[in-house]
Amino acid sequence: MTDLIAALLLGIIEGITEFLPISSTGHLLIAERWLGHRSDLFNISIQAGAILAVVLIYRQRLWDLAMSFTGRPAPAEHSPAHIALTVPEERDYTFKLAAAFGVTAVLGVVVKKLGFELPDQVTPIAWALVLGGVWMIAAEHFAAKRAAVMGERTRITWTVAILVGIAQVVAGVFPGTSRSGATIFIALLAGTTSRAAAAEFTFLVGIPTMFAATAYELLDVVRSGEAAHEDWTALAVAFAASTITAFIAVKWLLRYIQTHRFTVFAIYRFFLGAALLLLVPAGS
Known part of the structure; x- marks a missing residue:
């Protein structure tokens, strides 16, 4: 397999899995065992591509939130969730x-200072995938029961925020958890x-969060001089693949839910x- 094809596949995997509740970090750690380990700059770049896709999808929503401070209300159709908010509600939403x-x-700085690092073994990722599935089903079950009693609630409270x-932060410490999965389902609960x-709230808050994390990691890469040895062609291919596939994946998810x-x-x-837990002891 050529290096460009491997880079393309890793970009596609990142784009598909970053915002679906199936864990991008877990999938990439597993995929790199077959496609080869990549530099920190490479991983930062494909994550940035996925974030860019979400910015493009929510570009009008982000503009409307900014314009709410000038007193202009935003139409409901500008929200992928079709939620109409008054100007004070838009501002409140932005503050949240x-x-x-x-x-x-x-909390991310605290975790960093304490020296917590992501485990790169397959076994803890496998368990996080399984336990995350249990968490998802339980969260939706209780959310559905509450909705049956109180009706559908679209409001984001300060507690939810x-x-x-x-x-x-929890999802960042434990690969396999899924940032989108952890945040969407804590909001439901x-x-x-x-x-x-x-989903809309967690995707929007993920934009500054992931851009900040990407910028922080990028500074470390630049200071270390690692960028001088990067394969820029492979990186560009992976970045484009991540952006395109993330755009398609998020658009599909917003319609699907x-x-x-x-449950799927x-x-x-x-x-x-389960497959990973069975294969890892066998040495695969």
Whole structure:
């Protein structure tokens, strides 16, 4: 397999898995065992490609949130979740995004200072995939029961915002958990019973969070001089593949969850996690 094809496949894997609740970090760690380990700059770049795709999808929503501070209301059709908000509600929503990001940033620095590192073994990733599947089914079950009693709730509370910020850090420490999975389902458990509203909030708060993490890691790469040895052609191919596939994957997910639960992703996690647990002891 040529280096360009391997880079293309890794970009596609990142794009598909970054925002689906199946764990991009877990999939990439596994894929690199077959496609070869890549530099930190390479991994940073394909993650940036996936973030760019979400910015493109939510570009009008982000603009409307910014314009809410000038007093202009945003139409509901500008939100992929089709949630109409008044100007004060838009501002409140923006402050909650900022609060979730702030919690993630502060706790992320604490985690970094304490020296927590991502394990790169397959076994803990496999268990995280399985347990994450259980978490997803349980969260949707309880959210559905609450929705049956109280109706669908699209409002993001301050409690939801703070818990989403914490969930992002937890997902970052344990590969296989899935950042989108952890945050969407904590929002569902905390009171936002609308899958679309929970997904929209977590995707939006993921934009500054992931850009900040990417910029932080990029500074380390530049200081170390690692960038001088990078294969820029392979990196460009992987970046483009990640951006395109993430755009398609997120667009599809936003339509899918309008009428479907996340059960199919939980089942996928069960099968993948079980397969890995069976294969790893055999030395595969």
